[in-house]
Amino acid sequence: MCVYVCVFLCVCVSCVFMCVCERESVCVCERVCMCVCVCVCVCPSETGSYRWVIVSFGLLCVLQATLNISLRLAFYKDELEPFSNTTEHRALLLARFNILTRERDDLTRKLCGSTKEWTAFGHSCYFLSTEDKMWNESRLDCRERGAELAVINTREEQEFITRIVVSSWMWIGLTDQQTEGTWIWVDGTPLTTTYWNSGEPNDVNGGEDCAMILRVGWNDFPCGNRLSWICEKPI
Template sequence: MDSKIFFVKFENSDIKGTPEPQTTSHHQDEGKTQKCRGCRCLVLMTVCLWLISALLLVFNILQHITIISYKNTVEEFNQTINSLQDNYTDLMSEKDQLNQKKLELETRVNNLTAEKTQLQDSFNSLSQKKLELDGKVTSLSDELKKAYVKGNQLGWFFITTQLSWSDSRQYCKDRGGDLIILNTEVKQRTITSLLAERVWIGLTDLQQEGSMKWVDESPLKQGFWYSGEPNDVAGNEDCVELLPSAPLQNWNDLPCTQSRKGICEK
């Protein structure tokens, strides 16, 4: 626009034939001003481009840092998730083990409870039996005392000399009695409780082998034999002795010629 004006004005000056130096100088100033403005615009554009480049560079750097941080965060997050998953798996495994132990303990408690119940029942049964036995022992003690008194009244006495069975019986007869007959449990216990050594009693199978009879000719109904007796060793054990080893099962057969003390009763 300015060059066109300058050209027009220049043409007009040629036509008129008069120069216009002031107008030309004015146009030169305007051109310089215009160039300065262009330079400023160029500088501004350059600065803007530099700023934009700097911003892009900062943005790229920040974006790169953000991406790296994001990756690190994701990796840490994944590691945390994996760790939590492993912990969860371990906890579930421990839970299963604890449940199994709980079931085992419950089963054991149930078994122990059942055993306790059985033991309690057995204890109660044994306590009842003990009471019954205590009552029986008391009753037997009373009977023993009565039998002992009765025995003294009947005239039980010991032979202090060692004699054969036949001689012991004759000793008793000479004193108005005979060898003792033990046909009850109470009498058996009473006599045994008074013993300190082996003695003859009034039982034999001299008349018929294998058929034991008392000296009053009554057959044997209840025997208190020692284990394995009578065994009739060598076929000549026909008389019976009483051993002090046990309160009940303490009878033994042996040859009648053996020497023993004896018990007589009238």
Template sequence: PWSVQSSNIMLWFLGCDCVKNRSSRAAAVCLVLMCVLLLTAVIVLCVHIHTKNTNYTKETQQLLTKITNLTEERDQLLTKNINLTNERDGLSTKNDNLTKQTQQNIIHQYFNVNGWSYYNLSLYFISSEWKSWTESRRYCKERGADLIIINNREEQKFVTSIAGRTAVWIGLTDSDEEGRWKWVGGSNMISSFWWSGEPSGYRGKNCAVSYPSGWYDNQCNTANKWICEKSFVKYHIP
């Protein structure tokens, strides 16, 4: 009986070892399979990520190429626009110059026929008669003008050019207050072109006359030629 029981116990232990060995092999196989599956998943994921990165890189390059092309097209359009603007400005300047030249030609032709000269937006008339300063001014005012007011050296040169060597009355007087010379209309004298020693300051010499050499004071009742002036801005060619 003891030997039988001993045999049974031995068989039970052997059976348990077999079961344990089988379970260990199964666990090992499962672990290997799981590792294979995990490695496969990692490989697939890496391939997927690499593919996406490659696609993104290609798309990025394509976008950069498009941006570069658009930038070049924009620069070309800007250059064309600048060139067209310069051409337009050049044509506009030429047109303005031609228009001004045409207007000046028309003005000169019209007013020269009618006895008036055009200069710097003003009209000038030089008489062929001799009158006193007061009568000369009356003549100008009856024609919507007044005796000339000389504002600068350029205008003084213009007066000399149209008057020549002739003395002409200008719109300058100190009749209201001795020694205080004013232009017709009441404005103060700013620029002056008196000849050396002029005005003389003699009483009775209260009106200014312009010679090629400069201005002189003179008696207002003396007969001289005169120059009328009126603004061209308010004048309309019929």
């Protein structure tokens, strides 16, 4: 009677990367290795020679590797399915966004009033004058309209105002009349984000204490000069 001793051996001879790609350049890659597996059972004979019984060789390994690849591809196909309609989803979201934007703009215009004198942006309405006044007079005119000289808080607001100005120079609600060099907005907030033109503010002749906006930035200017102005009121 012979007692067999069995050993299972696997040697990987080649590895490749398998990738599954969908639209929008969404890809998932997996390394797949081809292995040769052998199960060898050995029984020592009386003369010391061995009988080799090969239970599985080569073909079993190839079949197993093929099955593994198929299963992995099917798995990643399911994983990638949510990405297959990315373009359609993006178009749908964009359409919904555009509808909401139009509704918001319509509501903003109604809140600003039907007159074309006011322009809506963000959470504020803006009025651009067509006449010239001194800075203090301009501020008074804004207050009579239930507004204030414009306070510019963000880059987006700055860019918006520079797009709509109809004059090259317009007063905004910024001044250092109380303390020279300490610029304060008319709502009492300190100046933190600035858009001064190069070399400004320069306080030429010691009398430029009010800010005006140009198409490219701000300048300090004598408050007694007469310019057009921009009013802002919150919605």
